[in-house]
Amino acid sequence: MDTDAQLPERDRSPEPEGVKEQGSRSSRFPPASPRSRPAAAWRWLTGGGPLRRAGLLLTVCLVSLLLVSNYLVQPFLVPSGSMRGTLEVGDRVLVDKLAYRFGDAPRRGDVVVFDGRESFVQDAPSENVVTALIRRGASAVGLMQPAPTSYVKRVVGVGGDRVRCCDRRGLLEVNGHPVLEDYLYPGDAPSQVPFDIVVPEGKLWVMGDHRSDSRDSRDHLGEPGGGTVPVDRVIGRVDWIGWPLDRMTSLRQTGAFADVPDPGRGAGHGGIPHG
Structure with missing residues (x-):
């Protein structure tokens, strides 16, 4: 018996012509790049017609007004x-x-x-x-x-x-x-x-x-x-x-108190509070 004889190689199954191998869904839809998210958000905010843009503008105005009112004027x-x-x-x-x-x-x-x-x-x-x-x-x-x-x-x-x-x-x-x-x-x-x-x-x-x-x-x-x-x-x-x-x-500033002395320097200062 010829021990050096090798078994014949088994034929590989041929791929059907015209048919591509299906990959996973994640490979077909790769995750969005972090850089693309702001652009997508901007497209959503500016898109959607005049009603969405009007609502967005109103919201921005109200938020700005409340911030100014709470902290400035x-x-x-x-x-x-x-x-x-x-x-x-x-x-x-x-x-x-x-x-x-x-x-x-x-x-x-x-x-x-x-x-x-x-x-x-x-x-x-x-x-x-x-x-x-x-x-x-x-x-x-x-x-x-x-x-x-x-x-x-x-x-x-x-x-x-x-x-x-x-x-x-x-x-x-x-x-x-x-x-x-x-x-x-x-x-x-x-x-x-x-x-x-x-x-x-x-x-x-x-x-x-x-x-x-x-x-x-x-x-x-x-x-x-x-x-x-x-x-x-x-x-x-x-x-x-x-x-x-x-x-x-x-509002007009009054000069009525311009000549009022500092506490302790005025005549009669130091009286007892009463009403």
Whole structure:
């Protein structure tokens, strides 16, 4: 027996002509390249007809407006007549939310919007979640009145100031200096209620320009906080009237407090707070 003899090679099965071997689905549909994803997303966003593009544009505008309103400038609908003479009911004012963010602090004469909780409002009214969200979104663009705990007033005294009303001429005094309040509503007296208070550090004494129609620091003298507003509750400074069009203007800065001395230097400073 010839052991060196090799077995004949078995014929390979011939491939059918015209038929290609089927590969896996993953080989037919390779994964999308990371570079192609932004392009695909852009094609989806810009495609789809005018309705999709209009919806996208509206969404971008609303998101941008909310971001600006939350961090830069917020429209605020003036809800009452307490600031008449300067602001009218229904005015949409623009509140600069960066005014006091970088070390600056509210000054005498500034018109500010603040959260009155723990100063003007001791027990905040409850509001269901849906209503609160709707109000927050609509008030952020000036379409609804703000939360009932938001107020707009003028800063009359800052931390350390002695604010008193009234002197022999019926004028408001700050640190012993009489203040000629040129912004008061015509015919209004500085105050019909006498008071004398030293503003604690980190707090503000605020009053409305329409004194006979304003519930302000004077009305909360006997409450916790003595009517003063914590500086960290200030939302921003009112710098412009944005609506209606015939009242569109920047807010005029008052010089009424220009000659008021620093706390401790005014005549008569150091009195005991009372109202």
